[in-house]
Amino acid sequence: MRFSAEVMFIVSVIFSVALSVIYLSRYSNVRNLLQKEEELTRRIHDVERENRRLKENLDVLSTPEGIERLARERLGLVKPEEVVVFPIPASAPDPQVASHQTMGTRD
Numbered sequence: 001m002r003f004s005a006e007v008m009f010i011v012s013v014i015f016s017v018a019l020s021v022i023y024l025s026r027y028s029n030v031r032n033l034l035q036k037e038e039e040l041t042r043r044i045h046d047v048e049r050e051n052r053r054l055k056e057n058l059d060v061l062s063t064p065e066g067i068e069r070l071a072r073e074r075l076g077l078v079k080p081e082e083v084v085v086f087p088i089p090a091s092a093p094d095p096q097v098a099s100h101q102t103m104g105t106r107d
Contacts, residue, residue: 003011060066071077078084 061070
């Protein structure tokens with residue numbers, strides 16, 4: 001059986017189109033995988049940077065000074081010999097003046 005030149009040409013075109021479709025599909029997959037790899041690499045770097053920062057914080061907070069600072073800032077703790085002073089905002093009325101004013105308005 002001999003194929004005519006026309007049939008061979010059609011088969012060649014179909015084969016070329018099929019190969020092109022397969023190549024483009026694979027190329028698209030490779031591009032998607034490369035983009036995912038870049039994204040994952042960025043995420044790895046971000047997580048590594050965050051991990052280093054947390055380790056540094058842990059190193060600082062593991063010292064007696066760090067524990068004391070954390071207890072003061074977050075828990076409001078003070079040493080037994082310390083006196084706690086709470087500042088009064090400048091916009092707050094003087095309690096003695098306010099009580100005299102209210103007493104004067106009752107008359």
